[in-house]
Amino acid sequence: MNRPAVTIAIGPADPPPTLIEKAVVGAGATLSDLGEARGLIWAGDAGEFPDELPAGVEWVQLPAAGVEDWFAAGVIARHPGVRFTSAAGAFAASVAEHALMLLLAGVRYLPEHLRASDWRQQDFFPHVGTLRGKTVTIVGAGGIGRALIPMLVPLGAHIIAVNRSGRPVTGPGIPSSVETISADHLGRVWPHTDHVVIAAPATPATRHLVGADELARLKPSSWIINVARGSLIDTDALVAALASGAIGGAGLDVTYPEPLPAGHPLWSLPNAIVTPHDSNPPQLRLAAFADHVEANVSRFLEGRPLLAPIDPARGY
Numbered sequence: 001m002n003r004p005a006v007t008i009a010i011g012p013a014d015p016p017p018t019l020i021e022k023a024v025v026g027a028g029a030t031l032s033d034l035g036e037a038r039g040l041i042w043a044g045d046a047g048e049f050p051d052e053l054p055a056g057v058e059w060v061q062l063p064a065a066g067v068e069d070w071f072a073a074g075v076i077a078r079h080p081g082v083r084f085t086s087a088a089g090a091f092a093a094s095v096a097e098h099a100l101m102l103l104l105a106g107v108r109y110l111p112e113h114l115r116a117s118d119w120r121q122q123d124f125f126p127h128v129g130t131l132r133g134k135t136v137t138i139v140g141a142g143g144i145g146r147a148l149i150p151m152l153v154p155l156g157a158h159i160i161a162v163n164r165s166g167r168p169v170t171g172p173g174i175p176s177s178v179e180t181i182s183a184d185h186l187g188r189v190w191p192h193t194d195h196v197v198i199a200a201p202a203t204p205a206t207r208h209l210v211g212a213d214e215l216a217r218l219k220p221s222s223w224i225i226n227v228a229r230g231s232l233i234d235t236d237a238l239v240a241a242l243a244s245g246a247i248g249g250a251g252l253d254v255t256y257p258e259p260l261p262a263g264h265p266l267w268s269l270p271n272a273i274v275t276p277h278d279s280n281p282p283q284l285r286l287a288a289f290a291d292h293v294e295a296n297v298s299r300f301l302e303g304r305p306l307l308a309p310i311d312p313a314r315g316y
Helices: 018-026 068-072 092-107 110-115 121-127 143-155 183-188 212-217 235-244 282-302
Strands: 007-011 039-042 059-061 083-085 135-139 158-163 179-182 195-198 223-226 249-252 272-274
Touching: 007 018, 018 282, 039 282, 059 282, 092 110, 092 143, 092 195, 092 223, 092 249, 092 272, 092 282, 110 121, 135 143, 143 158, 158 183, 179 183, 212 235, 235 249
Parallel strands: 007 039, 039 059, 059 083, 135 158, 135 195, 158 179, 195 223, 223 249, 249 272
Antiparallel strands: none
């Protein structure tokens, strides 16, 4: 007996992105209008999302890994009977690569090299470091963290992975030597780590996860990298720590506020590297999202657990 067709709608673009259409059909589903759909692949913003969904919609795939805007807009709360999934993990490789770039740039003193207009070898020697033998703590060992660990291990870094549960982080290329701790014990890490990568979700509980006290406990050579959301770091405290030399530097693909206004101190501090939230640029994002969509549509058809389910109680 043939399995009944599973109908999936794509919104809000008309026509929808071709790659997303191909992903839905490639997974074995049938494209349909929203009124006839069991699933909805949403490729727009939170503000564009419909106030009401047809009764037949069981599942919605959102296009973002970070979903704080969707909670703020009340999208999740308005549809309590619908399963929502995020794109968490879909963009992990690109963002992890960017995080590694920022960390290496800081440790190797690249900003000063780029600013130099003469041969200052003796000035630079004391500041050029290495990741070999150093401890890198990844706060938020989800998709980005699991993608970053195999990039860091060959460079000789020791990894501390911080997640909510404290259960060991596993996955391709992740050795058993990786130390995993729960977020409840993060406080004991700050004095003992060399560098920190922030890759945790933005929720009310993680706002200013890194503030003046945490920065004061890091080493003067420590670099802090943020590829999550700007709200996880207290910007004023970070500016003060950078200006005083309390830490080595910061590599930021996200900021608070964002966009970072012209004239903000972070633009001019020599030990701050700011990239304009382009670790996951559009030309890479759509293809990665399409792969995620195809995998989740396939799971939906087969009744298997969906990737990146959103838990309303946790806020991500």
